[in-house]
Amino acid sequence: VGGYQPDSRPIAHYSPDGRRLSDAEARRYVADIHAVDQTLLGVVAASAPDASYRDVTEAAIAAQGWDSERAQRVREYLEHRSEEQYGAWIEDLAAHGLDDDSIDGDEVVFPDGYDVLPARLAAGLDVRLSHVVRRVRWASDGVAVTGDAGTITADAAVVTVPVGVLQSDDFEIQPALPQAVSAPLGRLRMNAFEKVFLRFPDAFWDEDVYVVRQQGPDAAWWHSWYDLTALHGTPTLLTFAAGPAAVETRTWSDERIAESVMEQLRRLYGAAIPAPSHVTVTRWQDDPFARGSYAYMTAGSVTSDHDAIAEPVGGVLHLAGEATWTDDPATVTAAMMSGHRAACRVAGRELALDRLWRE
Numbered sequence: 001v002g003g004y005q006p007d008s009r010p011i012a013h014y015s016p017d018g019r020r021l022s023d024a025e026a027r028r029y030v031a032d033i034h035a036v037d038q039t040l041l042g043v044v045a046a047s048a049p050d051a052s053y054r055d056v057t058e059a060a061i062a063a064q065g066w067d068s069e070r071a072q073r074v075r076e077y078l079e080h081r082s083e084e085q086y087g088a089w090i091e092d093l094a095a096h097g098l099d100d101d102s103i104d105g106d107e108v109v110f111p112d113g114y115d116v117l118p119a120r121l122a123a124g125l126d127v128r129l130s131h132v133v134r135r136v137r138w139a140s141d142g143v144a145v146t147g148d149a150g151t152i153t154a155d156a157a158v159v160t161v162p163v164g165v166l167q168s169d170d171f172e173i174q175p176a177l178p179q180a181v182s183a184p185l186g187r188l189r190m191n192a193f194e195k196v197f198l199r200f201p202d203a204f205w206d207e208d209v210y211v212v213r214q215q216g217p218d219a220a221w222w223h224s225w226y227d228l229t230a231l232h233g234t235p236t237l238l239t240f241a242a243g244p245a246a247v248e249t250r251t252w253s254d255e256r257i258a259e260s261v262m263e264q265l266r267r268l269y270g271a272a273i274p275a276p277s278h279v280t281v282t283r284w285q286d287d288p289f290a291r292g293s294y295a296y297m298t299a300g301s302v303t304s305d306h307d308a309i310a311e312p313v314g315g316v317l318h319l320a321g322e323a324t325w326t327d328d329p330a331t332v333t334a335a336m337m338s339g340h341r342a343a344c345r346v347a348g349r350e351l352a353l354d355r356l357w358r359e
């Protein structure tokens with residue numbers, strides 16, 4: 001599974017003026033993306049420490065020697081990849097910010113929500129919900145965690161609040177984190193990435209495709225529509241407000257966002273398409289316990305920053321969560337594996353995750 005895929009699954013590609021690309025045109029466009037990606041590997045590897053993803057993608061595009069129109073189509077694609085993968089504008093994302101952009105294995109969808117994973121792992125444990133933590137004190141002999149429900153002391157703590165909470169004034173760690181942890185943490189930033197689900201009385205889009213994609217300036221925000229109909233049997237499209245689009249539409253009502261998306265869909269499928277019967281927009285940016293969807297690497301950060309954040313503090317305090325796992329940050333896998341690593345460090349021995357899972 002790759003991230004923002006140009007192919008490997010059926011995609012209906014549309015031109016900037018709303019015409020579906022022929023198979024030959026789509027093949028050439030996809031080949032162009034692969035050509036740039038091939039060049040990009042070397043450019044990223046040789047990039048300056050403070051280079052952005054824009055810097056390296058521009059160098060890789062320039063190396064192809066294309067005319068401006070051809071280059072622009074791939075440039076847009078790379079902007080959208082930065083936005084859809086990391087919820088970040090391409091100039092804000094580090095050159096190495098998409099190094100993890102491939103995952104071994106199949107894509108798995110949890111139609112009833114990811115909650116099944118933590119629910120299963122937490123079965124039988126003493127989990128106390130609605131205990132908002134404001135302060136974590138650490139010392140060589142243990143930790144004290146203070147919040148609405150008073151103070152809890154322990155030999156060790158694993159802190160898994162998101163990067164946005166860690167960086168906020170509402171969450172305090174005392175004494176302050178050592179430089180070896182605070183510096184890499186400071187180079188990450190919470191992103192702006194929201195899902196927009198539109199349900200329709202009838203499907204009007206291309207059949208048998210995984211996604212409908214449009215090129216060009218009109219599609220700067222709304223360019224990709226994923227067909228989720230098979231999951232629940234109701235005609236449903238998912239699109240993303242990602243990066244600048246999520247920042248800009250943050251204060252918009254669901255109706256206004258839906259209308260903006262529909263305007264673009266009508267350019268492709270005509271004025272007669274039905275209005276959505278139901279609209280859901282996530283609001284992760286406004287959730288005080290999330291403050292975004294996940295973290296991205298700002299220019300100047302390095303991939304090892306993720307693991308560095310998880311280095312035990314004073315032998316008693318362990319940061320874990322999606323942003324602390326270099327292999328595959330920004331994922332559920334990272335959240336789970338980093339929690340497992342912290343648990344092993346606290347226990348002082350290896351804990352067999354696969355056995356926990358089976359039991």
Ligand SMILES: Cc1cc2nc3c(=O)[nH]c(=O)nc-3n(C[C@H](O)[C@H](O)[C@H](O)COP(=O)(O)OP(=O)(O)OC[C@H]3O[C@@H](n4cnc5c(N)ncnc54)[C@H](O)[C@@H]3O)c2cc1C
Pocket residue numbers: 131132133134160161162165171193194195282284288289290292293294320321322323329330331332333335
């Ligand atoms: C729109 C979207 C799409 C995504 N797509 C994918 C995908 O396709 N594949 C994938 O693998 N991952 C995906 N992710 C990322 C994945 O969901 C996250 O990486 C993962 O959930 C992070 O887990 P975590 O435990 O690190 O943090 P979280 O799940 O954010 O958990 C942090 C917990 O800390 C709690 N908390 C916060 N502040 C406090 C406080 N002060 N006191 C007490 N508790 C607090 C929060 O309530 C929350 O329960 C997506 C995320 C989003 C939002």
